Amino acid sequence: MQMLKLLSRGEYKTNEGYQALVTAKQSVKWYKEVWNKMAIPKHMFILWLAVLDRMQLKERLFRFQIVPDENCLLCGTKKETIEHLFFDCHLCYQALNQIKDWLGWHTAASTIPKILRWVAKARMTRFRKQVYSTTVAALVYHLWWCRNEALWNHKVYRVSIVVRRIQSNVKNRVRSYMPNKIQHIDQDWFDQL
Ligand SMILES: [Zn+2]
Structure with missing residues (x-):
């Protein structure tokens, strides 16, 4: 016994x-996929919350009767869930596609886990991977910012404005964290962004 x-x-x-x-x-796997020294720390924090599905989304707030409905603040037609915001919602989807075009990034991945996995597994230089993941973090951060502007200030920004903010953040950040050794092809690619 x-x-x-x-x-x-x-x-x-x-x-x-x-x-x-x-x-x-x-967690280690996620950490490796998400972590990037080049990315802006507050962007990384928001990306991390999104990966863990810890954002205070309306679907959750509605369940606790904190908000009167669970509609997306950006399109008003669907339930605000993590999958909807990143990147089902047409505004967010447009932003994602414009960012992909900007980077010359050819992938059909359109959810945060798929995008992060794509970057982690991609055969490309370390520098280019860092720029991609810095951009993904900036994209998630700015879309979250955009959603919060709609919530608190009842203002929905145009996609082009959000995309410009992301591009400018990424360019400035990468310039200040530019590695000493970088291939010419990567330097040219970055300079034309
Ligand atoms: Zn929406």
């Missing part, structure tokens, strides 16, 4: 340990 208890306790612990390991591994 005691043996059984010990065994079951042992099994329980092993199982718990395994779960912890799996969770830790998953």
Whole structure:
């Protein structure tokens, strides 16, 4: 009986340990995919919240009866969920596509997890990967900012304005964190952005 208890306790612990390991591994994987020294820290923070689905979205606020409806603040037609905002909502989808065009980025990925995975696995120089992930963080941050402007100031910005803000943030940030050694092809690519 005691043996059984010990065994079951042992099994329980092993199982718990395994779960912890799996969770830790998953976080490390996400961390590696999301983390980028070049990105602006406050952008990274918002991206991280989005990855963990910890944003105070209307779907959640509505469930706790904090807001009267769960409609997206940008389009007003769909439920505001993490999937809708990034990047189902037509305004956000347009912003994503304009950013992809700007970078000459050919991918059909259009959700945050898929985009981050794409960048993590892409065969390209470290510099270009850093610029891509700096841009993804800036995109998520600015769309969140745009959504909050709609919430607090009842103002919905045009996509072109949001995209210009992202481009300017990314260019300034990358210029100040430019690596010493960079291939000519990457330098030319960045200069024409
Ligand atoms: Zn929407």
